[in-house]
Amino acid sequence: MVTATATAAPLLSVQGLTTIHGEAPCAACVALTGPEADRNQCPECGSIVACAGVSFDVWPGEVLGIVGESGSGKSTVLQCLYQDLQPAVGAAYFGGFAEGQRSIWDADRRERRELRTQSIGMVYQNPRQGLNLMVTAGGNIAERLLDANWRRVGDIREKASDYLQRTEVPLPRMDDFPAFFSGGMQQRVQIAKALANSPQLVLLDELTTGLDVSVQAGVLDLVRDIQRDYGLTAVIVSHDLGVIRLLADRTLVMKQGRVVESGLTDQILEDPQHPYTQLLVNCAT
Amino acid sequence: MNKPLLSVAGLSKSITLHILQGKVVTPLRDITFDLYPGEFLGIVGPSGAGKSSLLKCLYRTYVPTSGSMRYRTEAGEMVDLATAEEREMIALRRREIRYVSQFLKPPPRVEAADVVAAPLAAAGIEQREARARADGMLERLGLPDSLRSSFPSLFSGGEQQRVNVARALVSPPRLLLLDEPTSALDSENRARVLELLLEAKRDGVAMLGIFHDTEMLEHLADRVLVVEEGRVAREGRVGEVEIPNYIEAAAVEFA
Numbered sequence: 001m002v003t004a005t006a007t008a009a010p011l012l013s014v015q016g017l018t019t020i021h022g023e024a025p026c027a028a029c030v031a032l033t034g035p036e037a038d039r040n041q042c043p044e045c046g047s048i049v050a051c052a053g054v055s056f057d058v059w060p061g062e063v064l065g066i067v068g069e070s071g072s073g074k075s076t077v078l079q080c081l082y083q084d085l086q087p088a089v090g091a092a093y094f095g096g097f098a099e100g101q102r103s104i105w106d107a108d109r110r111e112r113r114e115l116r117t118q119s120i121g122m123v124y125q126n127p128r129q130g131l132n133l134m135v136t137a138g139g140n141i142a143e144r145l146l147d148a149n150w151r152r153v154g155d156i157r158e159k160a161s162d163y164l165q166r167t168e169v170p171l172p173r174m175d176d177f178p179a180f181f182s183g184g185m186q187q188r189v190q191i192a193k194a195l196a197n198s199p200q201l202v203l204l205d206e207l208t209t210g211l212d213v214s215v216q217a218g219v220l221d222l223v224r225d226i227q228r229d230y231g232l233t234a235v236i237v238s239h240d241l242g243v244i245r246l247l248a249d250r251t252l253v254m255k256q257g258r259v260v261e262s263g264l265t266d267q268i269l270e271d272p273q274h275p276y277t278q279l280l281v282n283c284a285t
Numbered sequence: 286m287n288k289p290l291l292s293v294a295g296l297s298k299s300i301t302l303h304i305l306q307g308k309v310v311t312p313l314r315d316i317t318f319d320l321y322p323g324e325f326l327g328i329v330g331p332s333g334a335g336k337s338s339l340l341k342c343l344y345r346t347y348v349p350t351s352g353s354m355r356y357r358t359e360a361g362e363m364v365d366l367a368t369a370e371e372r373e374m375i376a377l378r379r380r381e382i383r384y385v386s387q388f389l390k391p392p393p394r395v396e397a398a399d400v401v402a403a404p405l406a407a408a409g410i411e412q413r414e415a416r417a418r419a420d421g422m423l424e425r426l427g428l429p430d431s432l433r434s435s436f437p438s439l440f441s442g443g444e445q446q447r448v449n450v451a452r453a454l455v456s457p458p459r460l461l462l463l464d465e466p467t468s469a470l471d472s473e474n475r476a477r478v479l480e481l482l483l484e485a486k487r488d489g490v491a492m493l494g495i496f497h498d499t500e501m502l503e504h505l506a507d508r509v510l511v512v513e514e515g516r517v518a519r520e521g522r523v524g525e526v527e528i529p530n531y532i533e534a535a536a537v538e539f540a
Contacts, residue, residue: 059372221394228406246392250371264345264371271347275303282304 009100010057011233012081012201017054017090019076022047025088035255035276040071050076051257054090058201061231065248065265067238067280073257074237075125078203080105081235082122083112094119096200117147121194125206127186130193133179137169137189140178141196148197163192167222184215191222202234208243220246241284245269253277288357289319290460290491291343296352296367298338312338314515316352322459323489325482327496327506327523331531335515336495337387340462342367343493344384345374356382359459379407383453387464389445391437398423398433401451408456422451426477442469450478454485461485463494467501479504499528 020029026045033040033049040049051073058064066074079085081092083104091103096119097111104115116122124130131140141160150156164174167188178186187207194202204223208216220243226232227247236247244251244265251268253261253276261274272278298313312335320326328336341347343354345366354366359381364373378384383404391400398419405415423433426447432440437448446469453461463482467475475498482505486492496502502509502523509526511519519526 062372062375217394224392249375262371263348264374266346267348270341271300273301273348278302278304 008060009095011060011095012058012235013093013100014057014077014081015055015091015093017077017080017087017092018052019050019073019080019085019087020047020052021050033256034258035260038256040073040256049257051080051254054254054257054259056252056259056262058233058235060095060233062250063227063232063234063236063248065236065238065244065251066254067241067244067251067268068254069239069280072254074254075205076257077254078122078205078235078237081201082120082203083107083116094201096120113147117144118149118197119200121197121199121202123187123190123194123202123204123207125209127178127183127190130190131178131186133186134177136175137164137178137181137192138174140189141193144193144196150197159196160192163196164189166226167192168218182215184211184218187211187215187219188222191219195226198230200233202232204234204236206238207236208238208240223247241269241281253280287321290322290357291320292353292355293318293320293343294353294355296339296342296354297350298335298342298347299350312515313342313349316512316515316517318510318517318520320460320491320493322491323486324507325486325492325494325505327494327502327509328512329496329499329502329509329528329531330512330518334512336512337464338515339512340384340464340493340495343460343462344378344382345369346384356460379404381459382462383458383460384462385449385453385464385466387468388442389437389449391440391445391448393438394436396434397428397437397440397448400437400448401455404452405456419451419455422455423448425481426451427474443471443474446470447474447478450481454481457485457488457490459490461490461492461494463492463496465495465497467496467498475501497531499530502528 024045025047028044029042029047029049030052032042032044054077068074080087087105092105093100094104097104097115107115122130138160141163142156145156145159161171161174164171169185169188178189208219238244248265251265252259255276261277268277269281272281294317296313296316299309299311302308316339330336338347342349343366349367356364356366358364398416401419401422402415405418406412420433428447432444437445446466450466467478479501506523509523509528510517511528
C-alpha cells in the first residue's frame, strides 16, 4: 500500500503570496491591514492589499477550495497563478515548470505564455474573459490547441467536437459565435476550452455565479464528472459553500486578503474554528 | 502479539462559539480506550453525551482540543489522527477508515449505486465493476432495483440509511465508525445490516458503534463504553456493564 506520506511532492506550492495595488505601497501596508484591522486598504498610503502571506499546497488529484466574501482576495490568488497579475512578494513552485525549481513568477515572457497556454487552464467567472466571443466555439478551442502546439486540422477539429460534446454543447452550434449563446452555454464552452489540452492544473473562479440554478447544476455536474473520470487537480474559488462542499477535498478560508483557516472541507463546514468561518457557515441557507 | 488498531488517550474536545459571545461547550472530556482488530466497541449514553462528537473526532470532521488517537495503518505505521496532515487523513478515509453518519448527506443528482460505488472508483476500480459491486451491496440491503438508479435525495430516511451503510461496506475498511446506522430501519432491514456487520467483524474490521438498540449491541458488541456528559462513565462486557435504557427513561419523563 502507498501511504500518503510516501507519495511525491505537491503539484503546486504557493509561499507567502502578497499582492498590493497602489501607486506607492508603503512599509506599513501589510501590518495595518488584514482580518484583525478589518480592512484591506492601508491607512498610511491608501494602497489596497489584495492578499498577503498566502501559502498553500495542492497535491496531484486534489481539488482545493477557497472561500471568502467579495474582496477577500480569493480571485487575486487565481489571477496571480494564471499570470494575469504579478505579485509583490511570494513564490509558487509548480511541478509543470522548471521541475519545480524556480517560481512561476520568475518565468520570462515565453515561459509565462507556455504556462498559460499549456500547463494551466483557467475558467473565469465571466466567460468574456476566457473566450473570444466573436470566434466560433470550435475556433476558441482550436486556438487553445494551436497554442499547445497541435498542428493537424483534423485532430484539432476532432478534439474540439469531443470536448464540446462532453460539456454538452450541441455540436451544430460548434461553428456559431459564443456571443449568441446563453450564459450557461458560454460557461460550458469556456470549460471545454480550458480543459481541451489536458492541463496539469485547472483554476476555476466562481464558475457558477450569475447562472440560474438549473444551469448551475449542469455546470457543477460537468466538473464533478471530469473530476471522477480524469482525476482533476484544481483550485476552485467560490463564495458558495454548496459548491465547495460538492467539489473540494480541502478548503482555505480567506478574509481581508489573509488565509484565516484551512482544513478538510467537512471539518471547515462542521467544526469551523475562526470567528469569520463560524459566521460564514451559519449564514449558509 | 495482538496490538491495538486504535489507542485513544485523554481525548477532549471544546468548541468556542464566537458567534455566541465566545460561549464554550465541551462535548468530550478525557476519553481513553483501545480498540483491537475485529473488535466491536459499542458506545451508549443519553442524547448530548458526546457520542457523535467522539466519532467525528476520530474521522477528523472535528478537530480534537487535546489528547491523542493513535491509529495503526495497514502499512504498520502509527498515525495520530488528532494531528495527522490533512492529505494523510484523506488517504486514510479513502482506503481504511469509513464513517456512517447519522444522516446521509447525499450528493445531489447522483444515483444511489454511484454514491455507493464512489469509494471503489476513488480506489481506481473500473467504473462498470464498481457499479456492479455497489448494486450487489444495495441488493443485499434490500434496496429495490428501481431505487438503485434514482437519487437518494428523494429517498426515505431508512432507504438513505441503507445507502450510507452500503457505501461504508462496499469495500472492507479496517476501521468502521457507525453513528446509529439502524435507527430508521424496520426489523427486517435491521437484520440485514446486522448480518453485514457480523460478516465485517469476522473479516477483522474494527468497529465503534453508537446504538440505542441494546439488542443490536448484544449481537455485535464485545465491550461497551457508557458515555455521560462527555466522559466514560463505565466500560465493560455486554451483560456485565450496566446500561440504562435511555429511551425508556426519557419516555417516563415525558409521561
